[in-house]
Every structure is written in C-alpha cells, then in structure tokens.
Amino acid sequence: MPFIDADTAVRSEYDVIVVGSGAGGGQMAYTLTMNGARVLMLEAGRKYDPVAETPMFQTPEMAPLRGSVTTDKPFGFYDATVDGGWQVPGEPYVQASSDPANRFDWWRARMLGGRTNHWGRIALRNGPYDFEPRSRDGLGFDWPVSYADMAPYYDKVELLIGVFGSNEGLENTPDSPAGCLLPPPKPIVSDLLIQKHSAKLGIATIACHRAVLTQPLDWKNSPAKLHPGNRAAQAIIARDMQRRAACIWATPCGRGCLIRANYQSPTVHLPPALDTGRLDIVTDAMVVEVTVGRKGQATGVRFIDKTTRKDRRATARAVVLAASACESVRILLNSKSAQFPQGLANSSGKVGRYLMDTVGSDLAGQVPRLESLPPHNEEGATGGHMYIPWWLYRDQAAGKLDFARGYHVEFGGGRRMPEMDTAAGLEWLTGGTYGVKFKEDARRYYGSMVYFAGRGEMIPNEQSFCEIDPDVRDQWGIPVLRFHWQWSEHETRQAAHMQKTFAAIIDAMGGRVQKPAESDGTKAIHTGGSIIHELGGTLMGSDPNTSVLNKWCQAWDVNNLFVADGAPFPSNADKNPTLTIMANAWRVGDHILDRMRRKEL
Amino acid sequence: MDRRTTIQWMLAATGALAFRGTGAIAGAATSTPAPRAQPYGTDPKLVEIYHPGDLWPLTFTASQRRTATMLCDVIIPADAISPSASAVGVVEFLDEWISAPYPAHEEDRKTVLGGFDWLEAESARRFRRPVPGLEAGELGQICDDICYLPRAGSQWVAAAKFFARFRDLTAGGFYTTPAGRKDLQYIGNTPLARFDGPPIEVLKKVGLA
Numbered sequence: 001m002p003f004i005d006a007d008t009a010v011r012s013e014y015d016v017i018v019v020g021s022g023a024g025g026g027q028m029a030y031t032l033t034m035n036g037a038r039v040l041m042l043e044a045g046r047k048y049d050p051v052a053e054t055p056m057f058q059t060p061e062m063a064p065l066r067g068s069v070t071t072d073k074p075f076g077f078y079d080a081t082v083d084g085g086w087q088v089p090g091e092p093y094v095q096a097s098s099d100p101a102n103r104f105d106w107w108r109a110r111m112l113g114g115r116t117n118h119w120g121r122i123a124l125r126n127g128p129y130d131f132e133p134r135s136r137d138g139l140g141f142d143w144p145v146s147y148a149d150m151a152p153y154y155d156k157v158e159l160l161i162g163v164f165g166s167n168e169g170l171e172n173t174p175d176s177p178a179g180c181l182l183p184p185p186k187p188i189v190s191d192l193l194i195q196k197h198s199a200k201l202g203i204a205t206i207a208c209h210r211a212v213l214t215q216p217l218d219w220k221n222s223p224a225k226l227h228p229g230n231r232a233a234q235a236i237i238a239r240d241m242q243r244r245a246a247c248i249w250a251t252p253c254g255r256g257c258l259i260r261a262n263y264q265s266p267t268v269h270l271p272p273a274l275d276t277g278r279l280d281i282v283t284d285a286m287v288v289e290v291t292v293g294r295k296g297q298a299t300g301v302r303f304i305d306k307t308t309r310k311d312r313r314a315t316a317r318a319v320v321l322a323a324s325a326c327e328s329v330r331i332l333l334n335s336k337s338a339q340f341p342q343g344l345a346n347s348s349g350k351v352g353r354y355l356m357d358t359v360g361s362d363l364a365g366q367v368p369r370l371e372s373l374p375p376h377n378e379e380g381a382t383g384g385h386m387y388i389p390w391w392l393y394r395d396q397a398a399g400k401l402d403f404a405r406g407y408h409v410e411f412g413g414g415r416r417m418p419e420m421d422t423a424a425g426l427e428w429l430t431g432g433t434y435g436v437k438f439k440e441d442a443r444r445y446y447g448s449m450v451y452f453a454g455r456g457e458m459i460p461n462e463q464s465f466c467e468i469d470p471d472v473r474d475q476w477g478i479p480v481l482r483f484h485w486q487w488s489e490h491e492t493r494q495a496a497h498m499q500k501t502f503a504a505i506i507d508a509m510g511g512r513v514q515k516p517a518e519s520d521g522t523k524a525i526h527t528g529g530s531i532i533h534e535l536g537g538t539l540m541g542s543d544p545n546t547s548v549l550n551k552w553c554q555a556w557d558v559n560n561l562f563v564a565d566g567a568p569f570p571s572n573a574d575k576n577p578t579l580t581i582m583a584n585a586w587r588v589g590d591h592i593l594d595r596m597r598r599k600e601l
Numbered sequence: 602m603d604r605r606t607t608i609q610w611m612l613a614a615t616g617a618l619a620f621r622g623t624g625a626i627a628g629a630a631t632s633t634p635a636p637r638a639q640p641y642g643t644d645p646k647l648v649e650i651y652h653p654g655d656l657w658p659l660t661f662t663a664s665q666r667r668t669a670t671m672l673c674d675v676i677i678p679a680d681a682i683s684p685s686a687s688a689v690g691v692v693e694f695l696d697e698w699i700s701a702p703y704p705a706h707e708e709d710r711k712t713v714l715g716g717f718d719w720l721e722a723e724s725a726r727r728f729r730r731p732v733p734g735l736e737a738g739e740l741g742q743i744c745d746d747i748c749y750l751p752r753a754g755s756q757w758v759a760a761a762k763f764f765a766r767f768r769d770l771t772a773g774g775f776y777t778t779p780a781g782r783k784d785l786q787y788i789g790n791t792p793l794a795r796f797d798g799p800p801i802e803v804l805k806k807v808g809l810a
Contacts, residue, residue, distance in 0.1 A: 046644070052648075053647060053648065054647070054648075055647040055648050057790055058647070058648070058650075059777070059779075059782075059790065060777035061690075061694075061777050061778050061779070062650045062651065063651060064641055064645075064651045064655075064656050064697070064701075065697065065698060065701060065706075066694065066773060066774065066777040067777075068773070070640070070641075070701075070703045070705075070706075071640075071703055071704065071705075072640050072641055072642055072643050072645070072703075073641075073643070073645070077645070077647070078647060082643070082644050083643045083644050084643065085643065088643070089643060185796050185798075186796060186797060186798030187798060188798065188799060189798075189799040189803050189804065189807055189809070192799070192804070192807075192809050193807060193809070196809065247796075248792035248793060249792070249793040249795075249796040250789060250790055250791055250792050250793065251790065255647075369807045369808070370807065373803050373806060373807070374800065374802050374803055374806070375786035375787075375788050376788060376799060376800050376803060377788045377789050377791075377793065377796075378789070378799075379789040379790070379796075380796050380798075381796070415785075415786075415787060415788070415789075416787075416789070417782070417787060417789055417790055418776040418777055418781060418782055418785055418787055419773075419777065420773035420777060421769075421773065422772075422773075422776050422785075423772035423773070423775075423776050424769035424772055424773055425769060427749055427750070427751075427765065431749055431752075432748040432749025432750070432752070432765075433748070434675060434676045434744060434748050434768060435675060435676065435677075435678055435741075436678060436680050438676060438677065438768070438772075439677060439678075439680055439682070439683070439784070442772065442776065442784075442785065443784070443785060443786075446785045446787075
C-alpha cells in the first residue's frame with residue numbers, strides 16, 4: 001500500500017526516511033527504491049492527483065475573476081500550486097527588517113510534489129566554471145565536486161525525465177551526450193526576430209532546455225543506460241516511460257500535465273518508485289525535527305500528523321532532508337537537544353547561512369513588425385522555446401564589467417490565450433482610445449509584445465541568511481524562520497546591465513520599451529526570494545569548520561543524515577537549479593546505497 | 602498512451618468544456634448570490650466551472666449596474682467583428698470583481714463605485730440629467746476628458762485614473778470570453794499532433810523569409 005497513514009508508517013521499518021516529495025525528494029526516493037531500499041516519504045502537504053485535478057483546457061471565463069491572481073492563488077487560479085504561495089495560512093515567517101530592500105519572499109507549496117507541479121520546466125546544466133567560482137574570481141565558494149563528477153548524473157536525469165534542447169558547444173553551457181536531449185520545438189516568430197536582431201549585438205540565441213517531452217521517451221534504450229545490470233528497475237521504468245505521452249502543444253505547463261508530458265515529481269519520479277513496492281508515502285505529515293540517539297546518530301523524525309494533529313515518530317537507518325532549502329534548515333535548527341544545543345549538524349554555526357536566490361529583472365517592449373500578423377497557433381510547448389545563455393565571459397575576465405557573474409535571458413511573446421492583462425494598460429501605445437478605435441487597437445497590438453527576463457547568479461554573502469524566530473510559532477506549534485537579506489553590488493549592477501541589454505535588443509528589433517530601462521540596479525532588481533530559486537543554508541564543502549555537509553551532502557556531525565534539495569548548493573549559477581538538484585540527489589542517493597551495501601549506515 | 606488516443610481524448614474533453622462554458626455565462630445573471638463573502642482559499646477545486654455570484658454575492662445596485670453597462674459599452678461597443686462588452690457578460694464579471702473579498706479588489710471597488718458617483722455628479726453638472734438619461738455623444742464628451750491620464754486636466758486626474766482602471770477591467774472581462782478570443786483571432790488551446798512554427802506568410806511579413 002503506497003499511500004499509508006501515519007500510524008502505519010510509525011509501526012513499519014525503513015532503510016531511509018525522505019522528507020519532502022519535490023525535485024530532490026522525488027529523485028532520492030526514485031534512486032533508492034529502484035535499487036532495493038525501503039523508503040518512507042513524508043510530505044507536509046496534501047495528496048495531489050494530477051490526473052484528476054489538472055485543469056488542462058479550462059479557459060479564463062470558467063474561473064473566478066477570469067483566473068487572474070489573488071492572494072489565495074498568487075500565480076493565477078489555474079496555477080497547479082495547492083495550499084501555497086507567498087504566504088501559507090497558519091504558517092507565517094518573519095522578516096528581520098522592515099526595509100523592502102532586506103525582504104526575502106518565501107514561496108512554498110504544501111502538496112505532493114511541492115513546487116515541481118507549477119515549475120517553469122527550464123532545465124539547464126551548470127557548466128564547469130559554475131562548480132569552481134571562487135577559484136575563478138575569488139568570491140563565494142567552490143563546490144567540493146566538479147562538473148565531471150556531476151555530468152553522468154545530468155545525463156541520467158535528462159534521459160529519465162525528458163528534456164528538450166540542443167548542443168551548441170558554447171562556453172560553460174554544456175552539451176549533452178548524443179541521445180540525452182529530445183529535439184527542441186520550432187521557434188515562434190518573435191523568437192526568430194529576437195535571434196536575428198540580438199545577433200547584431202553579438203548575442204547568441206539558442207534552444208532552451210525544458211523538461212517537456214517533444215517526442216515519446218526512448219523506452220527501449222534508455223532503461224539500460226539508467227539502470228545498468230538492474231533488470232527489475234529497467235522493466236519498471238520502461239513500462240512507465242510508455243505511459244507518458246508526448247506534448248500536445250497546448251495548455252500551460254504551470255497548470256500541471258495530466259498526460260505526463262512534462263516533469264512534475266508526482267507524474268515522473270513517484271510512479272515508478274511506487275511501482276517498486278518499496279515506497280510508502282505519508283502526506284499531511286509536517287516534520288518538526290530529526291530525532292537523535294544516544295550516540296548522536298539520527299534515529300528518524302518527529303512529525304505532526306495534520307489529519308489528527310498528533311505527534312508521531314518514524315524511524316529508519318538514515319534520514320534525508322529534501323523539504324526545500326529553507327524548510328530543511330528550519331528542521332535542523334529546530335532539532336535541538338542536550339547533545340546539539342544549537343540545532344543538529346550545526347557545530348560550524350553555518351546552518352541557515354548563505355541563503356541565495358537568483359537575480360531577476362524584467363523589461364517589456366512592443367514591436368511594430370509583429371503587429372496584425374496573420375493569425376496562427378503560437379502555443380508550442382507553452383513556455384520558452386529559446387533563450388540567451390550568458391555571453392560575456394571574456395569581457396568579464398578582462399575586467400570590463402562592473403559585476404562578477406553572469407546571467408541568461410528568458411523571453412516570451414506570441415498570440416497567447418487572452419488573459420485579464422492582454423489588452424490592459426495599452427495607453428502608452430493608444431493614447432487612451434476607447435470605443436471602436438480601442439477594439440481596433442487591441443487587435444493591432446495583440447501578439448506584438450515581447451518580454452525579457454534576466455536570471456543571474458547571486459554570490460552568497462554573510463548578510464543573507466535565515467534563523468529561528470525566538471517568538472513566533474506556526475499553527476502546529478513549530479518555531480518559524482526569520483529572514484535576513486541583502487543584495488551586494490554584484491547583483492544590483494548585474495540587474496542594471498540586464499535592463500540595458502533588454503532595451504538594446506528591443507531597440508534593435510525596431511521596437512519601443514514599455515518603460516525606460518532602469519539604470520539604478522537597486523530599483524531594477526526583484527525582491528529576494530521572488531524568483532523562487534531558494535538555495536543554500538546547509539552548504540556542502542571540504543572543511544567541517546566552514547560547511548555543514550561533506551561532498552556527499554552528508555552532515556559532518558551526523559553520519560546518517562543527508563540533505564538533498566537546494567540547501568547544499570555552495571553557489572547559485574545563473575542556470576535554474578532544479579536539474580542540478582535532481583542530478584545531485586541521484587549522486588547522493590547512489591552514495592547512500594553504497595554505504596548501506598558496506599553496512600556503514 | 603499513444604499520441605492519437607491522447608488527442609482524440611483531448612478533443613472530446615475540450616468540446617465538452619466549451620459547451621458547458623457557453624451555457625454558464627449566459628445563465629450567470631440569474632444565479633443566486635452566495636450568502637457570505639468568503640475568499641475561495643488556497644485549495645479551490647480547479648476543474649469546476651464558476652460563474653459570477655457562485656463564490657460571493659454580487660453587490661451592484663440597479664443604478665450601478667445601469668452605469669456599468671453604459672460605460673463598458675462605450676469602451677467596447679458592438680462593431681462588425683464582435684458584440685459589445687455587456688452582451689457577453691462583462692457587467693456580471695465587473696460585479697464579481699468589485700464584490701470579491703480580496704484586498705486588491707476592495708481597492709478597485711472604491712475606485713469603480715467612486716468613479717460611478719463622480720460620473721453621476723458630472724452628468725448632473727454638465728447636462729442636468731442623471732447618467733441613464735445621457736445621449737451617447739454627451740457621455741462621450743465626458744469620456745474624452747478623462748480617457749488618457751497624461752493629457753487629462755488637473756481637475757480630471759482622479760476621474761482619469763478611474764476610467765483607466767475601468768477600461769482595463771472591461772477589456773479584461775471582454776477578451777477572456779469566447780467572443781473576445783474570436784475578436785482577437787486567437788488560435789490555440791487545442792491539441793496538435795505537431796507544432797510547425799510560424800507559417801511562411803508570417804515569416805515573409807516580418808522579413809524573415
């Protein structure tokens with residue numbers, strides 16, 4: 001019985017408890033169960049069934065308020081997120097400062113699969129430079145692993161979940177081995193215009209990498225590459241790959257996908273793991289702390305069964321936290337005992353430190369060439385088909401830029417399903433028309449907008465961290481997090497550079513910017529946390545005095561305790577982190593299995 | 602599941618939804634308002650179809666409804682291509698919007714209902730008649746003064762902000778209906794076997810072929 005209640009879980013025996021069911025937890029459970037381990041997964045949110053619950057073809061007039069955003073559904077009514085958003089009722093968090101520049105906004109999703117359900121599916125590999133940033137420019141931290149260590153796991157994750165993209169041989173933008181990537185979708189017309197006119201500025205535009213099946217997975221050949229020598233695992237994944245349909249080129253990925261054409265943990269990682277018969281899942285299980293035995297070993301976790309509000313304890317040989325970077329930090333800091341008075345795995349005092357997000361800045365423009373085009377379907381894989389990888393490595397190395405790290409550019413356009421804002425705020429183009437003229441203007445400008453979003457690397461700093469608030473508790477009685485945040489000039493200057501770049505591209509296309517490019521980076525940059533690339537807090541490193549985890553994401557202080565979400569990341573490259581979270585979780589899972597075989601856990 | 606099965610199944614699903622959706626909007630005006638104003642919460646049922654008034658009571662008075670109807674049809678009148686805003690349920694939508702129990706919507710409620718009051722007073726001042734008695738041209742004279750904030754006289758600034766917001770809400774309500782999507786010639790939300798990218802005539806028009 002895969003989904004079980006808390007009482008049954010408490011009575012059962014497990015090799016590993018995995019806390020969290022998103023990208024890290026999903027991959028960890030997959031890796032462990034496919035190789036024989038018995039796993040208990042605890043998820044704080046409710047059970048979620050994408051097949052029954054995904055609003056695939058609903059149109060805005062079927063939703064309250066035409067599907068537009070509210071405080072209950074901050075990414076719109078049809079966003080897949082359940083019981084989540086910038087605030088979760090009954091589960092507050094605290095800002096250490098009232099200054100907006102020092103805010104950290106924390107997006108959570110209390111549901112099976114967590115944030116993978118609404119994820120943008122951008123799946124970029126970190127490049128070789130991204131694992132040794134300190135060696136290159138003296139800032140931040142190197143990873144205790146290299147690109148060569150991680151590459152085989154990137155290959156496997158791409159084969160397993162399905163990622164489209166192309167190999168371009170660009171600097172620090174890794175190619176995948178033949179057969180790993182699915183073919184990218186055809187660009188839409190605004191993509192092609194952006195590509196043509198960016199090239200005049202020396203900027204290369206290439207196929208994006210996203211976790212969407214542009215064709216069925218290779219269920220005949222991939223299973224043997226994923227699980228060499230493991231016939232049972234090969235059979236399970238071959239069967240499951242055949243149950244996933246390819247993209248039907250409609251309906252936004254952020255709603256979830258009931259035909260399983262994109263990646264979300266409950267449609268891709270969890271079904272084969274459940275098919276092994278070795279995964280039990282308890283939902284509505286809010287983990288409070290990791291419990292510790294007399295020798296300082298993790299014995300399991302204490303959690304609150306939200307359905308009965310009762311305290312429960314589950315036990316296992318090892319514990320893996322994958323609850324999201326900040327939630328994993330919270331669990332460790334709340335795991336206080338006589339042996340570990342400052343929280344578990346925290347002898348370095350570094351738990352909660354070096355919290356990171358991605359630098360974000362956006363600009364929109366209008367392009368006359370795209371006005372009144374012949375109507376055609378531009379939905380495609382319903383997200384970006386192309387992107388601009390960071391292109392100024394040489395200028396940066398030569399000291400020509402006033403910030404240290406790079407960014408990539410995501411962009412959008414096209415004749416998309418009209419939403420509340422499609423014909424809103426057009427005065428800057430129309431001069432305030434109304435009546436029949438307004439209707440003509442709406443037709444003319446529909447589909448002629450382009451949007452640019454920069455996504456850049458933040459360097460970890462001493463001022464950005466989270467800790468336990470001494471006073472506030474959530475509705476379960478669990479102490480909550482308090483956030484401290486500060487961007488450095490590397491990030492704010494980078495944001496200003498993004499603005500200049502976007503304006504230059506829009507100008508090169510013969511378009512006009514909706515607002516002038518913001519030259520003040522502190523105004524151009526989005527609030528901390530708002531890109532939802534929450535990383536850091538339990539850094540992996542080579543020195544127990546300055547890091548929380550070793551290179552296997554194993555706590556220096558507790559040898560059967562591991563972290564497998566974004567918390568171990570020593571840096572936050574401009575590449576969106578989810579693919580790296582999965583590759584790293586697979587790597588760590590392999591190591592846990594090795595240790596179990598050697599009876600070291 | 603093979604692609605053909607998927608697509609047949611999806612086509613069936615889309616057809617069913619579209620059919621149910623069309624009937625729903627038409628019936629909205631007569632639906633009974635919900636008894637209490639509660640937000641829909643962080644876990645609403647997503648696959649259900651909702652109509653204005655299902656989740657919280659609609660609150661326009663008869664006179665506000667009349668004003669909303671006149672004004673949204675001044676902004677989006679019927680033309681050769683599509684019907685007027687009020688003909689496709691935009692008034693009910695506006696009522697749902699300004700009655701919604703969320704902070705941003707409560708702000709819009711103040712803006713919109715305050716704007717209606719201002720319009721009533723302005724109509725009396727200029728034409729010595731209530732709004733429903735205005736000729737189209739008379740309402741147009743007022744709209745001309747407030748339709749573009751950057752050029753609005755200082756006495757019209759608040760009214761111009763109201764008009765801009767009301768135009769955005771009306772346009773949002775209109776273009777998110779089947780008639781609005783058809784007006785913009787939106788094509789999509791339908792399963793495809795292949796995605797071919799832009800047709801050649803599109804590429805020619807933008808100078809890429």
